[in-house]
Amino acid sequence: MLLYYTREKVLEVLKGAFPEQYIKYSKFFIIFSYKEVNKNSSYFxxxxxxxxxxxxxxxxxxFISILVALGEHIDIINREETHKDKEYYLIVKKLLTEAVNxxxxxKEDLQKYSDRKFKKGIQECFSSFANWKFENRNDPPEFMYIYVTESYMIRNILRASGYIYDSEQGLWMKKIHRYEYPEEEYFINxxxxxxVFKVIGDNSFYIRPVYRLKLVTYSATSAPLLKALDYQxxxxxxxxxxxxxARNLEQEKKNIENVPRQSLNVLSNSK
Known part of the structure; x- marks a missing residue:
């Protein structure tokens, strides 16, 4: 579900930015890497x-980092190579503009983006993000998404009500037509x-990736602490x-920094 939803959103932006070349550009795969590294994304x-x-x-x-990598994909299709030049940045600018529209x-997310080198390069070519022109479309999307966490006691009820468990996000989710929401709202109430229910009724990109931490330690005295921190x-x-x-990884590392250990691995929770 995580990859399917993400790809749907990326294709939506791609189609809006490059409607005539959409079919040609849409042949790619998105892979989530369970590694915390300096490089946000890459393209092969x-x-x-x-x-x-x-x-x-x-x-x-x-999402922005996916569009940055998608720009490389499109650039190579267009000219059989890619360079961090104005032609490449123009492709990504079209994608980013469509994503905001x-x-x-x-638009604030562009300035918050964590890759400073990319932000510097694209703004040197096309002025600062503050000067970019956007035309926000306010039409409500056809579909809404409902995410449910802390729901172990009602998992069978959720399953019977059409919710699907997504192991990569550690939650139950459901995609519904907007007109179906009044009935679903009754169920939620x-x-x-x-x-815990979270309803996404606008067109914003929302994911909640999870990591499975594997901790190896031979410290028997650490067992009470680890149990208190919900380790099994x-x-x-x-x-x-x-x-x-995934967003809590750094805090979790701090929680166990005093536990003697041989290794700590970050794994996918996909099944």
Whole structure:
């Protein structure tokens, strides 16, 4: 669900920015990498793969980095190579402008984007983000998304009500037509004390990636602390495991910084 939803949003922006070349440009794959590294995203033309790193970032930041990699994909299709020049930045500018116009991201997100080198390069070519022209479209989208967390006790009810569990986000979600929301709102109000519901009714990009932490330590005295932090001990694998929101990774590292350990690995929770 995570990749499907993300690809849908990216294709929406691509189609708006390049309607005539949409079919030609739309042949690519998005891959989420469960690595926290300095490079936000990269593109491998041979396999048409857009690799997205560091999922602890804001959803808007992640989306921008996908468009940056998509710009390389388009650039190589157009001229069989890509360079960080005005031609490349023009492609990405069209994608970013469409993303803002369609309210997938906001113009403030451009200035907040974490890749300073990219921001410097594109603004040197096309002036500061503050001077870019946008034409926000306020038409409500056809679909709405509902996300449910802290919902273990009603998981069977959610499943029976058409919600799908997304292991990569550690939550239940449902995509509905806007006209269906009044009926769904009744269901949410009935269950709001049993789980946490988040409704996305606008066109903004929202994801909640999770990491599965694998902690190996031979410190028996750390067990009470790890249990208090909701780690589970897997005897057959001789390790402690915990599912966290990716955005909480740095805080989680601080929580266990005094635990003697041999290794801490960040893994995908996909099944």
């Amino acid at each position: 033309f041979e396999k048409k793969r857009l690799i997205v790193n560091s999922l602890s970032r804001r959803p808007e930041d992640i 369609a309210n997938v991201i906001q 009935e269950r709001k004390n049993e789980a 001990y897997l005897k057959d694998k001789n390790c402690w495991m915990k599912l966290i929101e």
